[in-house]
Amino acid sequence: MRSKLTRRRFLAGTAAAGVTAVGVACPAIARAAEGQWGDLVGRFIYDGKAPERKKLTVDKDVDCCGKFDIRDESLMVGPDGGLANVFVYLRSRIAAVSTAVEKSLPKRVVLDNRDCIFQPHCMGVWYGKQEFLIINSDPVAQNVDFKPMGDTPANIVLPAYDAKKSPDKKVEATWKFAQAQFAPILIKCNYHPWESGYILIRSNPYHAVSAADGTFRIAKLPVGKLEFQLWHERVTYLDAPGWPKGRCEIAIRPDRNDLGTIRLAPTRLERKS
Amino acid sequence: MNDALAPNGLNPEPRTLNPFPALNPEPRTLTPFVCLLLALLAAGCRRAGPQFRLNMEGRPPESVSQQQAKAITEALTGLFGTPDEPKVSTGVDLDLELLRRASGPIAGAPGGQERGLFRRQCVTCHGVSGDGAGPTAAELDPYPRDFRNGVFKYTSTRGGVKPIMMDLRRTLYRGVAGTAMPSFAQLPEEEIDALLEYVKYFGVRGQTELYLFQMVVDDDGALPLDQSQVMEEGVLPAAQSWFEPERRRAELVAKPPPRPPTDTPERLATSIAKGRELYLSTNSQCTKCHGPEGNGQGEQSELYDDWNKRKKGETPERTAELARFFTLPIERLRPRNLHEGVFRGGGTPIDLYRRVCVGIKGTPMPAAGSAPGVPGVLSDEEVWQVVEYVRSLGGSRQ
DSSP states (O other): OOOOOOOEEEOSSOOSTTOBOOEEESSOOOOOOTTOEEEEEEEEEEOSOOOOOOBOOOOSSHHHHTTSOOBOOSSOBOTTSBBOOOEEEEOSOOSOOOHHHHHHSOSEEEEEEETTEEESSEEEEEBTTBEEEEEEOSSSOEEEEEOOTTSOOEEEEEOOOOTTTOTTOOOEEEEOOOSOOSSOEEEEOSSSTTOEEEEEEESSSOEEEOOTTSEEEEEEEESEEEEEEEEETTTEEOOBTTBGGGEEEEEEOSEEEEEEEEEEOGGGGSOOO | OGGGSOGGGSSOOHHHHOSOTTTSOOOOOOOHHHHHHHHHHHSOOOOOOOOOOOOOTTOOGGGSOHHHHHHHHHHHHHHHBOSSSBOOOTTOOOOHHHHHHHSSSSEEOGGGOEEOHHHHHTHHHHOTTSSSOOTTGGGOSSOOOOGGGOOOSSOSBSTTOOOOHHHHHHHHHHOOTTSSOOOOTTSOHHHHHHHHHHHHHHHHHHHHHHHHIIIIIISOOOSSOOHHHIIIIIIHHHHHHHHHHHHTHHHHBOOOOOOOOOOSHHHHHHHHHHHHHHHHSTTTOHHHHHOTTSSSOOSOOOOOOHHHHTTOOSSHHHHHHHGGGSSSOOOOOOOOOGGGOOOTTOOSHHHHHHHHHHOOTTSSOOBOSOBTTBOOSSOHHHHHHHHHHHHHHTTOOO
C-alpha cells in the first residue's frame, strides 16, 4: 500500500545562506554513512485563517479550573500562521544513534498538570533513555490515563499541590515505557474530561514536535536516505504536499537540512469524519 | 464486504461477523452424493473447523484490504494455530497440552480427559474467538470480557499490569457478582488450569493481532511481513507482558499490609470516620464518580470502560455512525452504588483493598495506592480506612 512515488524534487524555501537544499524522494531505502550526522529543520504554516479556538466546557472542580480560559488545543496556530504540535519522526529503522544526541538529551520528559490542562500538550520520549515524569502543579487532584499499545497502561492519580503548606513539595510520578509506538498516543484525565495531550514513544531520539511558531528541529540524524512521518492530532497521519500519508523519504546530508516552509491548506487539517 | 459485519452484534457469531468471508470459507454443506464421492476418494469427509475472526472492532471494513487481512490472518494462524489446533511459538511460555484440553470441539480423549473445555463452559458468552461476543453477549450487561486486548478488571497487580494467574483463578472460582459470570468452582483443578491457560493464550494472540493491525494497516507496513520483526515487536512483548507479573511479584503485585484492628466498636467507628473523610476529600476524588452519598451518582455521568470508550463519538450522530464498526452496542459504565454492597471484584476486605489500591483495569477507576515510581493519593493505612467506610455503606459490620 506504500506510495510508489519515485519522483525527486527539491523543495522551495531553502535559499537561506549556508542551507543545504534537501533532496526529497519517496520511497527507497539507503544505508546511512558511518559516523556522519545531519540536522533536519523546517517550519509548518497553516495556510489560511486560523479558526477561533473553542472554549471548552469546564464543569468539574470549577472553583479551581473555572478561573482559567481553557480552550480547544487541537489546532494551535501562531500569529503569523506557524502551526504548533505537528509531530515529525523518523520512520525508518536505523542502526545507530549519535552519542552526542544521547548525551545532550534531557534525562526527563515532563508532563505538568498546570492550570487544569496538560503542559505541554504534545511531547516525545525515547523510552529506556528518558524518564517520563508526571507532576501536578494544581491545587486539585489530577488523573493521568494513557494506554500505549502492547505496553502497560497507566491510570494514576496525583494528589493536589498545596502551595501554602508545602510549596517545595510537588508529587512526582515516573513512568517507564517498554515499547515503541507507531504513532503518538492520547493522554486523558478521567476527572477533567476536557484535558488531553499526546505522547510519542520511540526507540530513538529522532522525533520533534513543532513549536508555537511552527518550527521544528531533529538533531544529528545519520546521513543517508531516511523516511519520516508527520502526524497531527486532528488527522493523525498528516498528508502534506509531497508527503503522501504524511510520509517522505529524505536524503539527509551532513550538517543542516532545511525543509523550508511546509504550507498546509486548512482542508489538510480537517478532522476525518 | 459491508454486510459481513454484524450490526450491533445482533448475531455476533464468527460465521456472520467475519468481514473477510473469502478468507475463512464457511464449511459447505455437502450433498450425500458428493460426500460419498469424497469419502471414496479421500477416505473421509472432514468439515473445516471454526476460525478466529479478525479483530475489526472500530475499523471500517474498507480500511483493510483483502491482502492486508490475508497477511494478518496467515501470520496469526502460523503463530497461534486455530480454535481446533492451537500452536505455541518458541519463546512463548504457554503450555500446549493445557491449551489442547481447553480448545477444540467438545470431545472425550483417551484416559478420560475431555477436550473442548472452552466451548463447553465459556463460548456462549465469550465466543469462539474470545472476543466477548458469543451468542448471548448482546443481552448481557455488562458484556462478557473480550480477552483479546489482555485487559482484566480485577487484579492484585499494580496499575496497568497484567493479572497474575491467581487473579483470574479467583474470578473463575467466585464468578463476578452482579453479572452473568457464574462460579466455576465445581470444575476439577486441572480443567481450571486449562481454561486459564487458554485465556492467557487469547491475550497473547490478541495483543499480537492488535500489533499486526497497527503495523500492517495503520502504519502501512510492507508485505510480506518480516517474521522476525513480528516476533520481536509483537509476539514476544505480548507474551512477556503476561509472564512479567509472575516473575516480578514483589514489585508488581500489591501486598496489602495487615488490616488495622477493628475489633471494638470504637476502633471500627474511628476507622470508618477517617475513611469517610478521605472518601470525601478532593485528593481521593472518590465522589467524582461514586457521588458524595456513595450511591454511584457522581458528577461524572459520561463514563465508559476501554471496550466502550472507542464507541463514543463527539456528537450523538457520530456515536450512531461509529456503531456500525463495532460488534456490540455502546454500553455506559455505572460507577458502583456502594450501598448495595455488591462488588464485582469480590466483597471481602482484601478484595476491596485491592480495588482501591490498584484500581480497576480498563475503567476510569484509578489506582489510589502507591506503586513503584507513583506515590498515590492514599497511604496503605488510608486505603484500609476507605475500605472500612465503603464496607459500612454496604451494611458490613465486621
